Amino acid sequence: MHNINYIRENPTEFDNFIKTRGENPIANKIIEIDKVKRETQTILQNLLAERNQISKSIGQLKNQKKDTTHEMEKVEDIKNKINTLKELETLKDDELKAILSRLPNIPDSSTPVGATETENVFYKDWGDKPTFDFNPKLHFEIGENANSMNFETATKLSGSRFVILKGQLSKLERAITNFMIDKHTLVNGYVEMHVPYLVKEETLYGTGQLPKFADDLFTAGDDHWLIPTAEIPLTALHSNEILNINQLPMRFTSYTPCFRSEAGAAGKDTRGMIRQHQFTKVELVSLVEPQQSKEELERMLNCAEGILQDLELHYRVITLCTGDMGFSANKTYDIEVWLPGEGKYREISSCSNCGDFQARRMNTRYKQNDKNIYIHTLNGSGLAVGRTLIAILENYQTADGNVRIPKVLKKYFDNQEHLF
RNA sequence: GGAGAGAUGGCUGAGCGGUUGAAAGCACCGGUCUUGAAAACCGGCAAGGUGGCAACACCUUCCAGAGUUCGAAUCUCUGUCUCUCCGCCA
Numbered sequence: 001m002h003n004i005n006y007i008r009e010n011p012t013e014f015d016n017f018i019k020t021r022g023e024n025p026i027a028n029k030i031i032e033i034d035k036v037k038r039e040t041q042t043i044l045q046n047l048l049a050e051r052n053q054i055s056k057s058i059g060q061l062k063n064q065k066k067d068t069t070h071e072m073e074k075v076e077d078i079k080n081k082i083n084t085l086k087e088l089e090t091l092k093d094d095e096l097k098a099i100l101s102r103l104p105n106i107p108d109s110s111t112p113v114g115a116t117e118t119e120n121v122f123y124k125d126w127g128d129k130p131t132f133d134f135n136p137k138l139h140f141e142i143g144e145n146a147n148s149m150n151f152e153t154a155t156k157l158s159g160s161r162f163v164i165l166k167g168q169l170s171k172l173e174r175a176i177t178n179f180m181i182d183k184h185t186l187v188n189g190y191v192e193m194h195v196p197y198l199v200k201e202e203t204l205y206g207t208g209q210l211p212k213f214a215d216d217l218f219t220a221g222d223d224h225w226l227i228p229t230a231e232i233p234l235t236a237l238h239s240n241e242i243l244n245i246n247q248l249p250m251r252f253t254s255y256t257p258c259f260r261s262e263a264g265a266a267g268k269d270t271r272g273m274i275r276q277h278q279f280t281k282v283e284l285v286s287l288v289e290p291q292q293s294k295e296e297l298e299r300m301l302n303c304a305e306g307i308l309q310d311l312e313l314h315y316r317v318i319t320l321c322t323g324d325m326g327f328s329a330n331k332t333y334d335i336e337v338w339l340p341g342e343g344k345y346r347e348i349s350s351c352s353n354c355g356d357f358q359a360r361r362m363n364t365r366y367k368q369n370d371k372n373i374y375i376h377t378l379n380g381s382g383l384a385v386g387r388t389l390i391a392i393l394e395n396y397q398t399a400d401g402n403v404r405i406p407k408v409l410k411k412y413f414d415n416q417e418h419l420f
Numbered sequence: 421g422g423a424g425a426g427a428u429g430g431c432u433g434a435g436c437g438g439u440u441g442a443a444a445g446c447a448c449c450g451g452u453c454u455u456g457a458a459a460a461c462c463g464g465c466a467a468g469g470u471g472g473c474a475a476c477a478c479c480u481u482c483c484a485g486a487g488u489u490c491g492a493a494u495c496u497c498u499g500u501c502u503c504u505c506c507g508c509c510a
Contacts, residue, residue: 041470045479052479055491059438068490075490242430242467244448370449372467 001360002100004034017106020113020322030099037092044085051078101205102212105357107322108294108331114321120334121321126305127314129338134399138341139390140272143169145401146420149273160270161262161277168419169389173280175412176388177255180282180307184382188303190253190284195233197256198224206239206362207232208328208354215263218277226259230283231379238287239362242372249288249296253382256281273386274346284382287364290356293376294331297353301333304349304382310408313391314338316345330355337387341394348387351380 007014011027019025054075058068107113112121143149148169154162165173184190198220204210209217209228218226227233234252258281262268269275284303288296301317308315320332329352336345356374359365365372396404403419410416 038470041479045470048480049478051490055489056438058490062438062490072490079490244430370465 001357002103002106003360004030004096004100007031008034014106018103020107021104021325022115022323023103026099026103030096033092033096033099037089037096040085040089040092044082044089047078047082047085051075051082054078101361104325104327105208105330105354107325108353108355110319111325111331112319112321115323117321117324119321120318120324123317123319123333125314125316126309127312129314130340130395132340132397132399136340136394136397137401138272139339139393141341142393142397142401142403148420151273158277161275163273163276165389171413172392172409172419173385173389175409176385176392177280177282178412179310179409180382180385180388181253181255183307183310184253184282184284184303188251188306190251190303193234193237193252193254195230195254195256197227197259199227199232199236201225203232203236203239203362206236207358208361212327216261218259218261227256228260229258229281229379229381230254230256231285234283234285235287235358235377235379236362238364241364243287243364243366243375245289245366245368248366248375249286249292252285252287254283254285255385256283273390276386279384279386281384281386282382284351284380286378288376288378289366289368290373290376293353293355293378296376296378297331297333297351300378300380300382301335301351304335304351304380307383307388308335308337308348311388311392311406313388313395315348326350326352328352328354328357330357335383337391339391339394341397346387346390348391349381349383351378353378 002014007027007030011031014027015025054071058071058075061068061071112119114120137145140149140151143165144151146169148166150164150166151162154164157164181192185192200223201210204217204225209232217228220226233256234254237252238250258279260277262275262277265275273279284300286296286300305315305317315335315337318334318336320329320334325332332350332352334347335349335351337348338344339346354377356376358377359374364375364377366375367373392406392409393403396406398404398418401420405413405416405419413419
């Protein structure tokens with residue numbers, strides 16, 4: 001959510017910013033609605049003050065057993081005016097909210113301007129592409145050949161975009177998760193949280209998924225929605241609270257399943273487990289003071305990168321351009337891991353600074369020198385577990401169809417050398 | 421699922437329908453005292469908004485939403501959540 005004062009004072013700048021995010025200019029319209037709303041409010045409040053005054057005097061007159069019919073008539077007239085003005089105010093307020101709640105965050109000055117993903121900017125990379133003396137297979141070929149990855153049965157149970165992992169692959173998924181959580185809690189200073197997978201509409205509004213992106217989500221039929229990422233419950237942990245400054249920064253990590261309808265991705269990545277309706281992810285979330293958030297984004301990125309480095313997987317980091325960035329972010333780094341089977345880099349983590357955008361929507365503040373200031377929120381995958389599993393299969397595969405177990409995961413496998 | 425009780429400021433907790441935005445205590449902040457600290461004492465301490473250069477004035481908010489009333493924390497209805505007892509149950 002945007003600060004209306006900012007829009008009021010910098011309409012052109014605001015329009016220029018949201019233009020880079022693919023939105024049409026709208027500041028003038030916002031200001032016009034806001035103006036009518038505030039004018040209405042001023043008149044309304046004066047009438048309310050008058051009503052309160054008269055009501056008070058009625059109380060006093062009644063105490064003195066005096067006649068109040070004159071006052072009563074006066075109030076009756078004011079009441080009618082109050083009702084019409086109140087309706088108008090609510091109407092304008094709703095209009096304003098409808099617009100503001102659907103406008104994306106303003107990009108950080110270091111975010112490259114661009115329309116589509118082709119204009120994302122290379123930031124850095126790590127490691128080298130592995131070499132093979134055979135033709136590296138795709139992850140699902142490896143999994144299916146080992147009889148440990150099954151899409152057909154999953155489709156029988158749940159339809160398309162689901163998978164069943166069996167035996168060693170199921171265990172690998174669990175080992176990856178444990179490794180990530182252990183690293184983030186023991187080394188990186190994040191607090192592990194176990195959170196609900198079903199949340200209320202209000203919670204999704206806070207992080208920015210609603211009202212605009214309902215199509216990307218699954219509902220549970222009642223008033224609950226399935227989380228598309230643990231970012232949602234973690235970021236909202238302290239919504240509607242005023243924190244003490246010494247509580248910040250807060251760093252949370254959580255392992256959860258994520259549910260996404262993939263509404264806009266029909267026909268995309270239909271083979272394999274790259275794009276599923278359900279996947280698991282270890283999420284990182286930071287709640288920080290405003291002046292810390294830029295630094296925190298780099299820190300978070302490093303924490304996510306560290307996992308891939310430990311797993312010795314080659315990757316690159318790109319900075320998303322304004323047009324490709326998510327709704328709530330002001331700056332986003334994507335980490336893309338190398339998949340030799342596909343011969344492509346694939347997103348495995350996305351780390352975003354949301355500034356005060358989400359904090360405004362969910363009303364999370366902290367007190368400093370008697371002032372209440374919106375915090376900054378950040379989130380990042382640390383990492384997507386399913387895609388990490390894919391990366392391990394494709395990068396660590398051997399000519400005979402087996403898979404070497406990465407050094408750091410061996411302890412979860414009784415020091416075995418190979419997966420199968 | 422059945423029966424009952426409740427929801428007030430950071431926390432605990434008062435509150436006959438009419439100076440109650442809300443007593444009191446705790447916590448917190450500032451000060452006096454002290455070598456320092458504690459104790460004691462004094463003072464401050466909800467949020468959002470509108471108007472105003474400002475001082476300041478006013479409005480809204482006592483779970484949420486409707487309603488009754490000249491006037492609602494206080495009365496009525498609906499919803500949400502919490503607690504206790506019973507039933508069922510991982």
